[in-house]
Amino acid sequence: MIVDPVTLIVALITISTPVLLAALGELVVEKSGVLNLGVEGMMIMGAVCGFVTANEVHGYATLHEIVWLDRLAPTLAFLAGMAGAAVLSLIFAFLTQFLMSNQVATGLALTLFGLGLAALIGVGYEGQPIPEVAKPLPAALREIPVVGPILFSHDFVTYLAIFAVFAIWYVLRHTRIGLVLRAVGESHDAAHALGYKVVRIRVVAILFGGAMAGLGGAFLSVVYVENWVQGMTAGAGWIALALVVFAAWKPGRVLFGAWLFGGIAALQLRLQAAEVGVPVALLDASPYLVTIIVLVVMSSNRARAALNAPAALGKTFHASG
Amino acid sequence: MTAPLLDLRGLTKAYPGVIANDDVSFAIQPGEVHALLGENGAGKSTLVKMIYGLVKPDSGTMALNGTSYTPAEPRAARAQGVAMVFQHFSLFEALTVAENIALGMENPPKPRDLSARISDVSHAYGLPLDPESLVGDLSAGERQRVEIIRCLLQDPKLLIMDEPTSVLTPQEVEILFHTLRKLSAEGTAILYISHKLEEIRALCDAATILRLGKVVGACDPKETSAARMAELMVGKSLAQPARDAADAGEVLLEARGLNLPAASAFGTSLRDIRFEVRAGEILGIGGVAGNGQDELLAVLSGERPTPVGAVWFNGEDLARRTPEARRGLGILSAPEERLGHAAAPDMSLTENAVLTGSARKGLTKNGFIGWGRARAFADEIIERFDVRTPGNHVAARALSGGNLQKFVVGREILQDPVVLVINQPTWGVDASAAADIRQALLDLAQKGAAVIVISQDLDELLEISDRFCALNEGRLSDPRPARGLSMEEIGLMLGGAHGMHEADGTALHEATT
Incomplete structure (x- = not known):
């Protein structure tokens, strides 16, 4: 058998975590009526801020031999990732909510800006060491056959995402x-x-969305890849955006969509390793294709999907007397 | 005499370029139904927004029960017992009735208790309502009940109602008045804003009249004639629209069993619509908003694809004609939503005039716009329909609702339409301008055009139309001669248009011969 189902399920849950976190954040933002297309930029900011923090704290702790600080490094990295992306989303909030700029254009600019800024911050950090992230649950649980790896082998952030x-x-x-x-x-x-304070509520929602995207990005660099690579989010932010729409703004369906995406991504990696006779490029593209096709089918009833869509999504609010 | 509930003294509010309220003073007694009368732009909305805490006055004082009253926001106003039912409903379509009501309360009880209280209050005041239904599925009258119950659950001392009856059927108006009289008897004061003078005479105990931001008079509506109140509002006496009797000519536009599925979840499907309009005739289509009016206009104008064989003009099937082609034939239309549908908000009046007028007024040549002619056309509309604006370069968005309405109606009328379809021609327009628009429609029919007027204002339809029919849940009743129709008969047509269609199958035949 070329693919072991247990490791596949474990892998899909891990792979889907960044997308899931970002999509949940964006869902809250869109439910408040704001369309933030800057998810990709916020994720990569989270990835670079998280990785840089993990590396710096690790370096400082190793130099001064502070063991507790080294153990704390991943937590600090996650917080830094959330903070970095939230600061970036604050720019978006200021531009769209106070200066009434167009949300679509501003979101796109935010992605481009985030990608560039992250590349700048991350210069010299590629391949640098970071501390290993400890698993939250005891090893004994993880060793139970089948159930153990699937349910108890994950990272704290993964459990947090599902919660x-x-x-x-x-x-x-x-x-x-x-x-x-x-x-x-x-x-x-x-x-x-x-x-109700429309602008205040929306700004808080945008910050929440930024923090969630940042956590997803930090998870990607600190836990999943354990490295910083320029452009490493590779479209995960766009997938998160698409998930929210196709999931008809329902958190449960976002989870389903994220797992579907993660599942295909994990599967195609294994198929590539097994050298099946399908072009690699096609396998690489398959998670994006399958996720979108399935979700389009799921949301094919347009009238019902529209019912759940926030009616004021993307519209600029001018407070008037 | 008891102390007033709300005492306003010298309230003034200025916006750049206009003084909305100038030294407004009057008082409302407990349990009184007090009418606030005035034309568009007289400052009624600004005044109630100040009372409800949405706008801060520049100067002047308000006192509630003898103590100073300065609400910083609607929340503070509600806490002190002032509640408001808005002209444009402040409801959320995708949320349930209970959720909508919870949003308007300071300390909403648990969902289950709230549903029970909604049921209690709605039965006590004769306003039946299911707390779990989606607001988007409700009729305009039911939506208004949601707003009223939202207010009543907070035991208000003063209830502000901004144009509450403009979207209701006569029967629904009766229910509303019954509720308001009951509230008034229980000691709740009501500040009632309306254009409809007969309603005010039937309901209100006192009236304050505003003109151009100033109080110009007060009267007892039960003692004062509607004509006298209109004069006070406008500052001059009003001309009644009139025209000579004319024989209807040949059939110009005809619908033969028009069916159209709804475009959205909250839209209405059109079902087997049949009518015909003749040259020189005005067909009035009554009905409460949301019963297919927008859909009917869209399909007649060509905005939505027309099914083959359903709509005929001069014996020609219109199914393949685009909106621009129909304009070329002389089929013009003016939709209800003036900002964003009838007019592009950020474009100038001249540009908006070109948007629908280019074909019939020859405003374009070889793809180039003749700006000189376009400006002349815009100026003609502005002058003929008394559109108050600094000039034709002003963006449509900058005009007040009533003024823009005059512009979009005038733009179509001045293109000499063969068939004019118009939805809510006088929505939000003040009494004298409404009379002008109605007169223009009558003149148009006099000259031989066929006119379809879709409106919720039944008095308007009875005044100008030759035949009347009702649109209800996407079905059109058989047209009946408008002269001599009573409000009761119309109420029945509005409530059950499709029922009559089956019982009275010969009416259409009789009307056409």
């Missing part, structure tokens, strides 16, 4: 904060007339 699916679903569906957020995304004029 976030349920948390975001619950908050959007059942809490007042979620209701107000959806209301702002549905009709900013009506929300404003009722006295």
Whole structure:
């Protein structure tokens, strides 16, 4: 057998984590009525900030032989990744919410800016050492056959991402904060007339989306690849954007879409290694193709998908008396 | 006399270039239904926004129950017992009734308790409503109930209602008035804004009249005639639209069993629509918004693809004619949504005039726009329809709603249409301008054009149309002669147009002979 199903499932869950985190963040942003196309740029900022932090803290801790600091390095790296991407998203928030710039153009610019800035920050860090990220659950659990690797072998951030699916679903569906957020995304004029702070709510949502994309990027560089490579997100941010739309703004479907994408990505790597007779380029492209085809089919009922779409998505809000 | 509930003294609010409210003073007593009258731009909206805390006055004071009242935001106004039902509904279509109501409350109870309270209040005031249904699926009247119940759940002392009846059927208006009288009897004061003077005479205890931002008078509406109140509002007496009787000519536009599926989740499907309009005739189509009016206009104008064999002009199937081709034939239309549909918001009035006028007014030649002729055409519209604007270079967005309405209606009328389809011709236009627009429509028919007027204003339709039919859930009732129709009959047509279609199958035949 060329592919072992257990390792495949473990790999797909790991591979899908960055996309899942970024897509969940973008889902919240879009539910508030803002379209931020800068996910790719925010992810790569998270990746570079996370990696640089991990490397620097590791270097300092090794030099001064501070063991606890070395252990703390990955956590600091994740926080730095979130912060870096959130700062980048703050630029987007300022431009679109206060200077009323066009969200599509600003988002695209944010991606280009993020890619360039990340490349600049990351000069000289390629191939530098970072500390290994410890697994949160005890080794004994991991050694249970089949169930152990699938359920208990993951990183803390992966568990956090799956928890976030349920948390975001619950908050959007059942809490007042979620209701107000959806209301702002549905009709900013009506929300404003009722006295809700449209701009403030949207800025917070944009920052949240930035932090989630940054965490995804940091996971990619610090945990999954364990290296910094220029342009390493390779379109993951765009996949996250597409997932949100095709998942009809439902967190559960975002999880499904992310796993589907991760599954095909993990599978095609194994097929490449097994040297099956399919061109490598086609295998490389397959996760993107399959994810989009499946999600298009899932959301083929246009009227129902539109029902869940935030009605004010991408529209600029001018507060008027 | 008891102390007033709300006392306004010397309220002034200026915007760049215009004083919206100038030294406005009046008082509202507890339990009083107080009418605020005035034309478009008289400053009614600005005034209620100040009371509701959306706008801060430049000067002047407000007192609620004898203590100073300065709401910084709507939340503060609601906390002190001032609630408002908006003219353009402040509802969220994709959310449920209960969620919409929770959003308008300061401390909403748990969802289950809230649903129970919604049911209680809605039954107590005769406003049936299901808390779990999506607002997007509700009719305009039901949506308004959502807003009213949202206000009532907070036990308001003062309820502000901005043009509440403009979207309701006569029966729904009766239900609303019943609710308001009950509220008033319980001690809630109501500030009631409307253009419809007969309604104010039926409902209100006192009236304050605004003109150009100033209080120009107060009266007891039960003692004052509608004509007198209109004079106070406008500052001059109004001419009633009139025309000579004319015989209808040959059939110009005909719908033969027009079916069209809805374009979106909240749209309406058109079902087996049949009518014909003759030269020199005005066909009035009544009905509450959202029953297929927009769809009907879109299919007649060519904006949505027309099914083959469904719409005929002078014996020719229009299915393959694009909107521009139809304009060339003389089939013109003016949709309801003036900003973004009838006019491009950021383009100048001249450019907007070119957008629909190029074919019939010869404004383009070999693909080039003749700007001189275009400006002349725009100026003609501005002058003939009294559009108040600094000039033809002004962006459509900068005009007030009523002024832009005059512009888009005038633009079509001045192109000498053979068939004119017009949706809500006088929506948001003040009384004297509305009279002018109606007169222009009558003159157009007099000259031999066929006119279809779609409107929610039944008085308007009865005043100008020759035949009347009702659009309900995408079905059109059989047209009946408008003269002599009573409000009760119309209410029945609006409520169950399709029921009558089956029971009264000969009416169409009779009307055409």
